[in-house]
Amino acid sequence: MHQLGLLAEAFAAIFTQPDALLGVILGSVAGLLLGATPGLTAVVGMVLLIPFSFYMTPLAGISMLYAIHKSGNYGGSIPAILMNTPGSPAAACTQMDGYPLTRQGKQGKALKVAVTASALGDLASDFVLIFGTVYIARVVYAFGPVEMAGVLFFSLTLIGTITGDSMLKGLLSTALGLLIATVGLDPMQATARFSFGFIELEKSLDVIPVLVGVFVVSEVLIQAEKQISGNADMQIAPRSDNPADSRLSGPEFKSILPATGLSYLIGQLIGVLPGLGGAVAPWIAYGQVKNFSRHPEKFGKGALEGIAAAEASNNAVCGANLMPMLTLGVPGSTDAAIIMGAFLIHGLELGPRIFNEQAPLVYGIFAAGLIAIGIYFFIGFYLAEKIGRFITNFPRRIIYPIIMITCFIGAYAPNTSLFDVGVMIVFGLVGYLMRKSKVPVAPMIIAFLLAYKFELALRQALVLGDGPLVFFKHPICFAFILLAVGTIVFTAWRNARGKIRAAG
Amino acid sequence: MRYRDIKLGIIMMAFSLFLFIWLIPTKVEIFALGTFAEASLGPRSFPYMVAGVIGAIGMLIAINAYRKAGIYTEAPPLTMHGNIRVLSVIVASVLYLWLITLFGYMVPTFAATIGFMLLFGERRWWLMLTIAAVTAVGLYVIFGKVFHMLMPHGMIDLFYDL
Numbered sequence: 001m002h003q004l005g006l007l008a009e010a011f012a013a014i015f016t017q018p019d020a021l022l023g024v025i026l027g028s029v030a031g032l033l034l035g036a037t038p039g040l041t042a043v044v045g046m047v048l049l050i051p052f053s054f055y056m057t058p059l060a061g062i063s064m065l066y067a068i069h070k071s072g073n074y075g076g077s078i079p080a081i082l083m084n085t086p087g088s089p090a091a092a093c094t095q096m097d098g099y100p101l102t103r104q105g106k107q108g109k110a111l112k113v114a115v116t117a118s119a120l121g122d123l124a125s126d127f128v129l130i131f132g133t134v135y136i137a138r139v140v141y142a143f144g145p146v147e148m149a150g151v152l153f154f155s156l157t158l159i160g161t162i163t164g165d166s167m168l169k170g171l172l173s174t175a176l177g178l179l180i181a182t183v184g185l186d187p188m189q190a191t192a193r194f195s196f197g198f199i200e201l202e203k204s205l206d207v208i209p210v211l212v213g214v215f216v217v218s219e220v221l222i223q224a225e226k227q228i229s230g231n232a233d234m235q236i237a238p239r240s241d242n243p244a245d246s247r248l249s250g251p252e253f254k255s256i257l258p259a260t261g262l263s264y265l266i267g268q269l270i271g272v273l274p275g276l277g278g279a280v281a282p283w284i285a286y287g288q289v290k291n292f293s294r295h296p297e298k299f300g301k302g303a304l305e306g307i308a309a310a311e312a313s314n315n316a317v318c319g320a321n322l323m324p325m326l327t328l329g330v331p332g333s334t335d336a337a338i339i340m341g342a343f344l345i346h347g348l349e350l351g352p353r354i355f356n357e358q359a360p361l362v363y364g365i366f367a368a369g370l371i372a373i374g375i376y377f378f379i380g381f382y383l384a385e386k387i388g389r390f391i392t393n394f395p396r397r398i399i400y401p402i403i404m405i406t407c408f409i410g411a412y413a414p415n416t417s418l419f420d421v422g423v424m425i426v427f428g429l430v431g432y433l434m435r436k437s438k439v440p441v442a443p444m445i446i447a448f449l450l451a452y453k454f455e456l457a458l459r460q461a462l463v464l465g466d467g468p469l470v471f472f473k474h475p476i477c478f479a480f481i482l483l484a485v486g487t488i489v490f491t492a493w494r495n496a497r498g499k500i501r502a503a504g
Numbered sequence: 505m506r507y508r509d510i511k512l513g514i515i516m517m518a519f520s521l522f523l524f525i526w527l528i529p530t531k532v533e534i535f536a537l538g539t540f541a542e543a544s545l546g547p548r549s550f551p552y553m554v555a556g557v558i559g560a561i562g563m564l565i566a567i568n569a570y571r572k573a574g575i576y577t578e579a580p581p582l583t584m585h586g587n588i589r590v591l592s593v594i595v596a597s598v599l600y601l602w603l604i605t606l607f608g609y610m611v612p613t614f615a616a617t618i619g620f621m622l623l624f625g626e627r628r629w630w631l632m633l634t635i636a637a638v639t640a641v642g643l644y645v646i647f648g649k650v651f652h653m654l655m656p657h658g659m660i661d662l663f664y665d666l
Contacts (some may be wrong), residue, residue: 401620
């Protein structure tokens with residue numbers, strides 16, 4: 001198989017390029033540590049390190065971010081299990097059965113189940129990514145501007161509708177992202193839009209200051225508002241004296257395999273859909289595994305299957321997220337959106353052509369993902385508890401100021417422009433206000449990244465066709481429009497039904 | 505949360521009107537009036553579409569909140585101390601940016617690190633001085649020396665030739 005040959009070459013490329021290998025190792029370790037620190041997440045880690053990736057080769061930089069994405073997703077389970085505090089929204093499900101085991105002194109066993117299920121789910125997802133994505137790309141290759149406009153309209157609608165607690169606020173966030181992206185030159189006529197006389201704005205807002213501001217600076221502001229007084233809420237229960245409570249035995253490993261398999265499938269399917277991200281998959285997987293379990297009464301009290309279900313689906317999303325990103329240029333999640341940002345800053349356009357034009361890079365990233373799985377599995381299996389104890393001792397009053405200073409340099413780095421630092425501060429405030437108003441920020445960022453492509457496809461389609469009717473004359477585009485409308489109607493109906501039940 | 509949502513909806517409607525009436529017509533350049541540019545496919549077309557969507561959604565949010573149609577959980581109250589801390593971080597950030605333009609990277613970064621740690625409640629001076637020095641020098645080494653990035657220089661930069 002052609003893909004195997006490309007993958008073998010990719011492994012050789014990574015191991016013979018010191019910066020690429022260092023990037024993967026650094027990303028895996030940094031992702032694990034950042035994901036394991038409550039208040040920080042893999043997203044924050046990726047955004048903080050994206051300016052570093054700017055100065056690396058595309059393979060090294062993007063591999064590093066992908067490694068952070070994978071290991072950070074797993075890393076969130078460490079505080080969830082040890083401290084009943086998830087390191088990421090996706091790990092909130094893991095604490096349901098992870099923390100009860102910690103209270104029984106069996107945190108070692110819980111952590112080993114978590115990392116094993118994560119690695120298995122991740123590996124299976126990467127297998128589908130490596131060998132299946134190219135076939136999707138071949139189908140998408142035939143899409144013209146009309147079809148792309150339909151796909152992007154559906155993606156933007158889905159992301160806005162499903163993310164967050166409120167459909168309207170999610171769609172508002174999407175619209176704001178589209179508006180922000182219009183700053184700069186018009187894509188067809190190259191006239192200035194919203195530049196206010198600033199030459200820096202004529203070339204549009206740079207993705208890094210916006211990302212850093214919205215995700216990291218807003219988080220720092222939220223933490224500042226809370227007035228962190230110490231790490232008293234992060235104490236870990238003592239370990240059991242029985243060595244078997246810290247091990248994962250052969251029969252126990254076999255017992256979690258069915259849950260891992262089912263959860264992987266759920267994570268794979270959900271991860272492919274843009275906008276759903278990793279936070280939804282674990283809960284759906286957990287529910288399904290519990291339904292099929294012979295001992296559902298054990299769930300919530302320390303069931304190993306419960307931990308496996310949450311973690312396998314959580315990490316299965318990692319590889320699946322990249323499928324729409326690589327084939328359509330539509331990120332499947334916030335993490336994928338950041339990786340997409342890295343592609344953009346290296347001047348690489350995503351879409352089906354990337355498999356022809358940048359095949360070594362794409363397969364290099366796939367190989368980096370597999371190496372990252374190995375690294376975080378090894379570290380997590382033997383050192384997860386030590387990492388958890390280290391994090392409880394590291395004062396958050398020091399972490400956040402360091403992060404803030406790093407943000408400044410990170411925003412300055414891409415264009416060596418202090419104007420970008422100002423943009424970062426503004427978007428930090430915007431992100432903070434959005435989060436206080438419960439307006440999700442992820443749709444805004446994804447829309448910001450997709451807006452150029454969407455506007456271009458939309459206007460090209462209108463030029464080529466007979467006005468708006470062109471979208472209804474092309475069956476693929478029409479199907480995606482129907483899906484988008486259907487998503488909005490279904491979500492509105494489901495919300496209304498929930499309110500009626502609550503009122504009744 | 506309900507009243508915040510009503511305010512949010514009204515602000516978005518007002519913002520949409522502002523876009524339609526002033527911002528888009530004055531800040532989006534076009535080649536010529538009455539031609540392709542003024543028609544539905546010019547540079548203003550997409551901003552107008554998005555502005556319309558923002559206004560419509562703002563109206564729906566406000567109406568939804570007014571009619572108590574949502575299941576509202578009480579949002580944590582905004583405290584004066586919390587607001588002051590947030591404002592302090594923003595002011596400190598702007599001040600840090602301004603100081604960089606005057607004194608370059610090193611001294612303002614050292615001072616800003618201490619400033620942010622004070623804002624976050626740290627009070628051990630020996631620790632703050634150490635962390636500030638390590639952070640300022642460490643980031644300089646990584647970006648300035650390893651990545652060969654041109655670090656920001658100020659008008660009175662004591663470390664210009666480093």
